[in-house]
Amino acid sequence: MSMQAALPVAMIPGNSIIHRINPIAKLVWVVGYVVLAFSTQNIVVLYSMALFALLLAPIAGITKPLLKGALILVPVGSSLLALQIIAPAVERPWTPVGEIGPLTLYGDGIYYGFVLLGRIVASLLLALVMVMTTHPSDLFTSLSKLKVPYTLNFMLAMTLQLIPVFQREVGIIMSAQKSRGMKGKGFSAVLPSFVPVFVGAIERVQQLSISLESRGFGSNGIKTSYRQVRGRPSDWVIGIVGALALGGLSAYSIWRGTWNISSDIVFSPLFVVVTFVISATLFFGVVLFAVFLSLKK
Amino acid sequence: MTDATPSALSPLAIDVRGARYVYPTGNVTALGGVDLQVKPGEIIGIIGQNGSGKTTLTKLLNGLLKPTAGTVIVDGVDTAKKSVQEMAPHVGYVFQNPNHQLFARTVQMELEFGPRNIGLSEEEIAVRVAEAVEFFGLQDYIEEHPYRVSFPIRKLVGIASIVAMRPPILILDEPSTGQDHNTTHVINGLMRRLRDQGTTVVCVSHDMPLLADVVERVIVMKSTEIIADASPREVFADKTLMARTNLQAPQVTEIALQTVVPLGGPVALTPAELAADIAMRTGRPAAARTDAVG
Numbered sequence: 001m002s003m004q005a006a007l008p009v010a011m012i013p014g015n016s017i018i019h020r021i022n023p024i025a026k027l028v029w030v031v032g033y034v035v036l037a038f039s040t041q042n043i044v045v046l047y048s049m050a051l052f053a054l055l056l057a058p059i060a061g062i063t064k065p066l067l068k069g070a071l072i073l074v075p076v077g078s079s080l081l082a083l084q085i086i087a088p089a090v091e092r093p094w095t096p097v098g099e100i101g102p103l104t105l106y107g108d109g110i111y112y113g114f115v116l117l118g119r120i121v122a123s124l125l126l127a128l129v130m131v132m133t134t135h136p137s138d139l140f141t142s143l144s145k146l147k148v149p150y151t152l153n154f155m156l157a158m159t160l161q162l163i164p165v166f167q168r169e170v171g172i173i174m175s176a177q178k179s180r181g182m183k184g185k186g187f188s189a190v191l192p193s194f195v196p197v198f199v200g201a202i203e204r205v206q207q208l209s210i211s212l213e214s215r216g217f218g219s220n221g222i223k224t225s226y227r228q229v230r231g232r233p234s235d236w237v238i239g240i241v242g243a244l245a246l247g248g249l250s251a252y253s254i255w256r257g258t259w260n261i262s263s264d265i266v267f268s269p270l271f272v273v274v275t276f277v278i279s280a281t282l283f284f285g286v287v288l289f290a291v292f293l294s295l296k297k
Numbered sequence: 298m299t300d301a302t303p304s305a306l307s308p309l310a311i312d313v314r315g316a317r318y319v320y321p322t323g324n325v326t327a328l329g330g331v332d333l334q335v336k337p338g339e340i341i342g343i344i345g346q347n348g349s350g351k352t353t354l355t356k357l358l359n360g361l362l363k364p365t366a367g368t369v370i371v372d373g374v375d376t377a378k379k380s381v382q383e384m385a386p387h388v389g390y391v392f393q394n395p396n397h398q399l400f401a402r403t404v405q406m407e408l409e410f411g412p413r414n415i416g417l418s419e420e421e422i423a424v425r426v427a428e429a430v431e432f433f434g435l436q437d438y439i440e441e442h443p444y445r446v447s448f449p450i451r452k453l454v455g456i457a458s459i460v461a462m463r464p465p466i467l468i469l470d471e472p473s474t475g476q477d478h479n480t481t482h483v484i485n486g487l488m489r490r491l492r493d494q495g496t497t498v499v500c501v502s503h504d505m506p507l508l509a510d511v512v513e514r515v516i517v518m519k520s521t522e523i524i525a526d527a528s529p530r531e532v533f534a535d536k537t538l539m540a541r542t543n544l545q546a547p548q549v550t551e552i553a554l555q556t557v558v559p560l561g562g563p564v565a566l567t568p569a570e571l572a573a574d575i576a577m578r579t580g581r582p583a584a585a586r587t588d589a590v591g
Contacts, residue, residue, distance in 0.1 A: 181414030
């Protein structure tokens with residue numbers, strides 16, 4: 001089909017070392033990453049995690065799609081930083097470091113801003129690496145080996161797999177309505193584009209449930225999978241090392257009371273102002289770009 | 298009346314020269330240097346296997362895709378310089394699945410959507426919708442919800458919603474998919490009538506009997522190129538061409554090719570044609586068929 005609205009986070013087929021790691025081992029790492037990211041406030045740890053995830057990308061051959069998927073971080077991250085500088089999420093008193101127009105900039109929130117950003121960046125990058133290198137079926141096959149009920153697996157799998165289907169559907173519907181002269185923006189475009197999508201979705205789910213039941217979905221017995229997933233010794237090593245390292249660091253962080261090193265780092269007023277200007281510019285740049293795109297015919 | 302105003306760019310309804318299309322993702326060539334000239338009022342069919350470039354070609358015609366090389370001029374307008382919405386008054390595109398475009402609360406409102414989008418006055422919209430309703434025989438359904446009518450009627454509503462915009466060029470993608478014999482027959486007749494009113498009709502289809510029956514010219518596509526452009530009779534009689542493209546001539550044409558053609562008979566495109574020839578040879582009149590196409 002023409003409107004290949006390729007999902008930015010779809011799996012990128014490949015046979016790299018990362019691709020071949022057992023999905024459970026990867027899942028351990030992702031979960032470990034999230035736990036560690038939210039139990040520490042140490043920016044060195046957080047950005048090392050992000051860097052590590054980033055380094056996996058060239059190994060897996062997914063650098064370009066990963067960076068594309070990570071673009072979502074630009075508006076999120078820049079708004080986060082900018083907000084923390086003008087309205088720190090720490091207790092007053094705040095120390096003003098500069099003024100831009102009506103806005104007073106404070107240095108107190110910037111560390112916390114970087115922590116928040118680091119958590120998101122680290123977790124998202126590793127999660128993207130995992131999603132982009134793991135066939136959904138493999139993940140669910142592995143999960144069912146761990147005795148996760150297959151109906152639950154199926155629901156997860158369907159949710160993931162239907163997204164590209166619907167994206168394609170939306171593409172076709174938008175093409176069809178544009179061919180009828182629909183302007184493709186504003187409120188007038190909502191009904192013509194969404195009614196067919198929803199009706200199509202409901203019909204699809206109905207058909208799916210009928211076809212599933214006709215193939216014995218819900219019957220008892222052990223489910224097997226067409227795709228075989230192996231757990232090699234190396235997978236065990238990766239999984240266990242991940243669990244120990246990330247779990248250990250999390251425990252250490254919690255023991256150190258979030259391991260906050262903000263007192264060791266002094267951000268110069270100039271750095272704060274520059275960071276604010278850059279992040280605010282990026283954020284408004286993204287907003288303006290989105291407005292521009294929506295206004296463009 | 299149609300809004301056909303062939304301007305200085307080309308007097309042809311469709312003028313495609315050296316058009317190529319390469320999908321931005323993965324450098325897949327979907328169309329490799331295609332030339333196609335169609336005069337106003339022609340009715341043509343495009344055939345070819347899946348992936349041969351049929352849909353890409355038709356999407357170039359209404360600007361959904363822009364050629365990566367070459368030019369596509371439709372109704373005198375260069376599609377590369379216009380948005381799909383701007384092309385809408387010039388070329389109508391009926392998508393294969395009517396469910397992909399129907400959304401309004403009533404068939405009537407569905408038909409009004411296109412004409413309103415291209416900025417017609419309310420009076421003009423009313424006239425065109427009434428005309429489309431009449432043309433497609435939708436009188437009994439105008440107050441119905443488009444999703445509550447049967448699939449064949451939905452298909453007609455889909456086509457009518459495009460025809461109500463009175464595009465001088467109409468593209469139909471697989472009009473007979475999922476339709477019963479009767480509806481296919483109705484769509485056939487409508488295509489002919491539209492042509493008679495001066496509309497240029499482009500029909501993409503795998504339904505060879507439909508094309509044999511209704512089009513005057515068949516474009517055969519294979520591996521992103523046009524490899525034949527001739528009358529249905531010539532195309533369907535060309536066994537090597539059919540074999541090369543993995544296409545199958547209508548059964549009646551196959552039978553004619555194996556029986557009456559070697560005897561000097563016609564390359565029949567319809568059962569009636571073959572029956573007439575056999576009747577002539579045997580001296581026995583063919584039994585009248587009630588559903589004879591015509």
